[in-house]
């Protein structure tokens with residue numbers, strides 16, 4: 001796309017995607033548009049920073065997340081079991097909301113060891129919902145490359161919600177800092193991140209920095225997982241034969257699940273992977289060319305936007321066999337294996353790959369398993385995808401749930 005003040009390139013060739021994300025990430029830093037759009041909520045969190053600041057943040061966050069899928073498993077399981085009880089007798093359910101509530105519960109339990117029903121968690125969740133409804137996907141002046149002095153207008157309700165969220169998160173972080181000081185802090189993700197020392201500088205995150213990071217863990221960690229879970233259940237509802245196969249696989253597991261049981265759910269995992277292919281929660285990522293360069297014989301001026309679109313790449317007709325078909329068995333085929341290595345980036349790739357990828361895969365498979373074990377899902381209407389902060393359905397995802405026993 002070419003405008004008077006900007007050029008942008010949609011990059012949809014696996015080799016070029018690789019170049020931007022993996023082999024030359026320093027030449028394609030995160031675009032300032034992201035900071036313009038989400039800065040009010042996320043401050044200087046790892047999602048929006050670049051260069052040395054970003055490297056330092058990852059040196060602290062990455063080791064804290066190592067093994068988090070396993071260590072967070074009991075918290076995920078309790079949240080999933082509570083969701084099954086809440087859905088109780090079944091009936092018609094708006095699955096996007098139910099999945100958001102569940103994913104937020106998982107994040108609160110794994111980060112701060114509190115369930116969503118606690119007062120502060122409920123208030124934070126509500127404020128996030130207000131923020132998501134009020135915040136436009138992109139900030140127009142940023143997208144049009146207008147000079148920095150042109151104000152980046154954020155709608156007032158979004159600004160107010162962002163302020164409220166940050167006050168609540170600050171309260172959670174302050175309380176946790178006091179507990180760490182007193183030696184009474186629970187062993188959860190927040191404690192691990194707040195006590196992790198940067199091996200290079202010997203420093204920890206300050207309270208302010210931690211608030212920024214917690215804001216992105218909530219946003220990136222619950223919106224994305226909720227989107228994937230809701231679409232996964234929709235796809236299963238729309239494909240009853242595949243749902244039966246998942247139900248049969250899950251029925252082989254013991255009643256009391258442990259982390260190692262996840263490795264006995266290959267079909268459920270392939271369903272979740274196929275959901276991430278067809279409905280990648282993050283449909284688009286934006287980078288910026290730090291220097292002028294060339295791509296496929298075309299010159300890319302400095303400052304051009306490099307748009308990477310998992311949505312397009314995952315449905316590329318010249319790469320995937322029958323790209324629009326929901327077919328979890330593709331991952332065992334030669335084409336599926338090649339595409340998984342080269343053209344499948346639901347969590348991005350390279351040094352900026354999602355820090356929560358392992359966590360999210362465990363969470364997605366476990367939640368699908370628990371929900372399909374408890375209910376049969378049927379569609380009530382077609383769901384039409386639209387891009388908000390994540391891929392959502394235009395009028396929600398309404399499914400009919402019938403208890404299996």
Ligand code: HEM
Pocket residue numbers: 046047048058216217218220221222224225228280281282284285286345346347348351352353354355356357359360364
């Ligand atoms: C299905 C679930 C998820 C999906 C599809 C997903 C996808 C992504 C993608 C595509 C990015 C890169 C965005 C970009 O570069 O513009 C990203 C980054 C990130 N994600 Fe996730 N994510 C998921 C779950 C999570 C969870 C559970 C957490 C943490 C609790 C998390 C934390 C982050 C963070 C901190 C970043 C920023 C990394 C950086 O820029 O260095 N995500 N995620």
